[in-house]
Amino acid sequence: MGGLDLRTPVVVGVGQASERVDDPGYRRLSAVDLAAEAAREALADAGADGLAAAIDTVAGVRQFEISIPGATAPLGRSNNYPRSVAGRIGAAPRRAVLEVVGGQAPQHLVTELAGTIAAGGSEVALVFGSEAISTARHLAGTADAPDFTEHVEGDLEDRGPGLEGLVSEHLAAHGLTEPVSQYALFDNARRARLGLSRAEYARQMGELFAPFTTVAAANPHAAAPVERDARELSTPTERNRVVADPYPRFLVARDQVNQGAAVLLMSVAAARRLGVPEEKWVFLHGHADLRERDLLDRADLSRSPAAVLAARHALEVAGISLADVATFDLYSCFPIAVFTICDGLGLAPDDPRGLTLTGGLPFFGGAGNNYSMHAIAETVVRMRAEPGAHGFVGANGGSLSKYSVGVYSTTPAEWRPDRSAELQAEVDAWPAPEQARAADGWATIETCTVKHARDGRRTGIVVGRLERDDRRFLAVARDDDEELLDLLSAGEPLGARVRVRASGEVNQVALG
Template identity: 60%
Template sequence: MAVDPRTPVIVGVGQFTERIDDPAYRGMSAVELATAAVQAALVDTGADAAVVAAAIDTVFGLRQFEISGPMPATLGKSNNYPRSVMKRVGGDPARVVLEPVGGQGPQKLVTEAGNLIVAGDADVVMIMGSEPGSTAKYFAGRDDKPDFTEHVDGQLEDRGHQIYNYIDEYTVTHGLTGAPVQYGLLDNARRSRLGLGVGPYRHLMAELFAPMSKVAAKNPFSASLVERSVEEVETVTGENRMICDPYPRFLVARDTVNQGAAAVLTSVEAARKLGVPEEKWVYLHGHSDLVEQALLERVDLGASPAAVAAAHEALRVAGLGVDDIATFDLYSCFPFPVFVICEALGLSADDPRGLTLTGGLPYFGGPGNSYSLHGIAETVAQMRDRPGQFGFVGANGGIMSKYSVGIYSTEPVGWRTSRSAELTAEVAERPRVAVTKSPEGAATIETYSVRHDWPVRTGIIVGRLDADGSRFMATSEDADLVALMTEADPLGANITVTPTDNGNRAVLR
């Protein structure tokens, strides 16, 4: 099939992992990790790597955790992460961009890059990401800390971290300061909707995730090469300790990793000029980028209409059904996002196609905002090995706040547009729940988590006031209530909530 010369194609992908038990481990910086991945992506094009690097006109960089909020990078950072990397590989792009926080970012940027290429606003684009979480942990208690501070001149379009799109003073005051507790609320809300007990639901989560560890154990870029059984994943032990209900550690994204990933996109015309062999070209057949309602306003905290719509829209754009998909890589920071897409597409935990190509965030590694760039890299490699087949990448950001999907294949196809903006507007118009910031009186628990990672075990509650059905958040250190939340099932329990100067407090009634 002949396609327009401006049609975008992915022509190179690269990954890099530095494991703590590697003999040569040295604790690399975000720039060093990304550089290794970028070098691999340039080589992967099959063309002259130096020529491709020099031709890159646009670079998108994904944020690391250390620059994803107001706290300073403890080991120092580059003032221009994308240019620091490109300087090391001999590139001098006209435009570099630093993307906001969000795990949907890699797939969203592939679509954005495709639109730029089609419009003639870019010819050769690099997308890069890295996460030095292992380095930060390794040097935390040491005196020989490195200084990764670096100053590079040149243009930078910094879109800001935008972390406050996902959290605010109210949610932070009530303990939503990390992903495990945030997603714990969602998974427990889903369990409530399904009418399942704590044990049976944890078994379902383990059945969903344990097969991913088998993939991770065979992936040379994985942070952990250990295969886990269902029993190991669901059984709480010293090694598999509770983090935040309902999650023991083996159900939580592994964020203390050193990983980098990169992808090179060009127009078909530029790929030919650069000498990239056609067997390297992978096309984006379907794509979507949707935004969910604000967390506390969603009618069903155990669902994600935006993610469901994103999955179906990408398939529609591609002109495919779920049976046409050969591979999946579903964002798996916790079970909830995977459950959502499996329900939407009719997939089961034991689907013979598998649900991940990397091995999943708890096992392969959860390199922050850049995880799905690894999923894209694996999908591109798989599609080259399976000409004409299709790979589905699902990327999730925030508190199930944004969802992006890409469908890849070597089969040539012209660029297609999606209805993402229209569908996001439809999601925004869905009914909303009223939120009371300072509730008082009789109430019930709608969903919950428990922070086992705090010095004092604390219950985190989303509840409904009996008086008007409005939703609120509260915390509790009440012995009886926390015991119910950790040893039994508090869903629907009767509580009394009282506002204080430092958040709302709940006790059993």
């Protein structure tokens, strides 16, 4: 590796930490504690001493409790999460970053800081994230609940939630207030495109995720390490209740976790100066970051072409084909997040290489915005075990909104810029369907979902097209329209004819 540019970025250390509330020796760790434990693991993994003092940049992935304005932290939180973690490990970085919301954040930060290192703006950077959601839910309101409040001094580059384009008053007025209902629209749109029955599509989803459970069952950091077959995953039961059609609970990302992960990267010059063994080095060969059009501006709700474009471009930057990839970890909050990449790349859902290294978000755990930091950690470990192989990490944020890709290998490679900005301009110029914010007339259902509350209440949500001009609209079913709700939740509504009427800020649909 003697001929490498000294500013070439390399990943040199990865670490993970976790605990479950029913584990023997459960320690009630805060999010800061979990991230710090993972960071210590990453420093130790690098195989050299004195690394913490060399860190000049830390970047933290935003926890769920600080992702939405007005959200509360039931056990308290740090006012400066990145510097709280840095203080725990004895680091005093000159720069601290708190990233925007989204599951793309881990890979995006690794790519961004690798580029910063390549440009000479940093030498040693530590990226981390964590969630203690399970502990917060378990202990909130108890007599001996811990207080995780911390006040830490120091500059912080807080990039804000970054929710622009992900939420809107129009979506909220029609019940699209959480990811599960939005992703359900996408999976049902894909079912319509493929012409599959409910039962056939349920089987596809179960068959997709059953191998994920096998990986999770063998992962010591998994929040739900239980192997399940396709039928168990896709069959609604009292325990596996339907959350939003077509999803029973087992097919939905599990956010009740206590998990942290960290990645240490530095320049080749720093790695040599600090004595990091070369067998620890893993290079970021390919990378890309793209953002999809806003939800109702997408030409086809069954696909995410921006995510596929990002995946293809990262492979192009790496100079390899899909056949050259040895391992994959595809973001798997819901089945459509995996299906859309498989469909777009021509990757079989049952590819023998597997589609996850962690076990996936419903089974390993959807560690807030930080899941893919665990995927990167697992990929780095596998790449060291298979020198010269390539590992692919696909990280998704929002509602199939932001996609970040990394391609990793131990094969030495200097930093290669990507063309994400140029490609993003192309995505932004894609045509969008014309919308009818206030819709009236006969229409057909393009896609839909029904949210099922624990008390049995059903909320029907429809995306449709007006017959007279094909404008797209968003609408809801009336709570007392049992006939329509039955069709949406148990019949065959996709392509059905309905009548839509505007009522104030909300469009309502009925069968006639």
